[in-house]
Amino acid sequence: MTIVDFTPLSALIGGAFVGLAAALLWWTLGRIAGVSNVLGSVITEPAGDNAWRIAFLAGLLVSGLTAMLLAPGAVHFELKAGAGQLVIAGLLVGFGTQLGGGCTSGHGVCGVGRLSMRSVVATLCFMASGMLTVFVVGHLL
Amino acid sequence: MSRVLAAFLSGLLFGAGLLVSQMSNPAKVIGFLDITGSWDPSLAFVMAGAVAVFGVAYFSSKRRTAPLLAAQFAMPSLRSFDLRLVAGSLIFGVGWGLSGFCPGPALVSCAFGDSRVWVFVAAMILGMLPYRLRPRPRSIPSQA
Numbered sequence A: 001m002t003i004v005d006f007t008p009l010s011a012l013i014g015g016a017f018v019g020l021a022a023a024l025l026w027w028t029l030g031r032i033a034g035v036s037n038v039l040g041s042v043i044t045e046p047a048g049d050n051a052w053r054i055a056f057l058a059g060l061l062v063s064g065l066t067a068m069l070l071a072p073g074a075v076h077f078e079l080k081a082g083a084g085q086l087v088i089a090g091l092l093v094g095f096g097t098q099l100g101g102g103c104t105s106g107h108g109v110c111g112v113g114r115l116s117m118r119s120v121v122a123t124l125c126f127m128a129s130g131m132l133t134v135f136v137v138g139h140l141l
Numbered sequence B: 001m002s003r004v005l006a007a008f009l010s011g012l013l014f015g016a017g018l019l020v021s022q023m024s025n026p027a028k029v030i031g032f033l034d035i036t037g038s039w040d041p042s043l044a045f046v047m048a049g050a051v052a053v054f055g056v057a058y059f060s061s062k063r064r065t066a067p068l069l070a071a072q073f074a075m076p077s078l079r080s081f082d083l084r085l086v087a088g089s090l091i092f093g094v095g096w097g098l099s100g101f102c103p104g105p106a107l108v109s110c111a112f113g114d115s116r117v118w119v120f121v122a123a124m125i126l127g128m129l130p131y132r133l134r135p136r137p138r139s140i141p142s143q144a
Helices: A008-029 A037-042 A050-068 A083-102 A104-111 A117-140 B002-021 B026-033 B042-063 B083-099 B103-112 B115-132
Strands: none
Touching: A008 A104, A008 B002, A008 B042, A008 B103, A037 A050, A037 A083, A037 A104, A037 B083, A037 B103, A037 B115, A050 A117, A050 B002, A050 B103, A083 A117, A083 B083, A083 B103, A083 B115, A104 A117, A104 B042, A104 B103, A117 B026, B002 B042, B002 B103, B026 B042, B103 B115
């Protein structure tokens, strides 16, 4: 193992922004900023309490759009997977997050921050299977 | 209106954090998951920063009976450990490792001009449907 491309400061600052965003949603609306749950609820419960959910998702989309408009050179983006692999990955992410009740944000940030043991277990699981998948795809196949 | 604005600002700030930390860069995410190869530990710092800030905000809200703009805190349901939690998270991790995308960064990346992101998001939404729309037993019997 060698350490490469390590950017601890921007990672910590960006992470603090994410935590602040989740704190804002909790302190104002009393809601957990879990992207997979917000998205899943909007799509499958059209009659639900969705105005805030749509606004939150719009904020995510607008953040990327704003970055591209204001500072496209500062946006780092490199996607290696092809469309076929992304279809499979998308189906697994969609299904897995709904079955498991959360993703990197709901379990990994908010759940771990709340010291929820369920979320700690979930986070260890998706980290482990993610690492194993990258190992198999990157080094064995 | 203020509720919608608060949620929008939260999403905007959330996305900004993903952009600044490069969590919205699939290659960076895969670099983090690649512990046996050329490892980039940065994303552990994203997690640490986010968990620390949210943790403080969450535990300091315990003194309040209600959030600022809503009637109550919507506590996540206290489901106990079960196979769904573990299996779902394992399945999610496989998709995360195959692509470098989890749901938040995928949505942020929609504006980056790469149509493969939309392919991923469309598949992700499709993948959400079976479990969400599964037939559930009614809690009240339909016939006495």
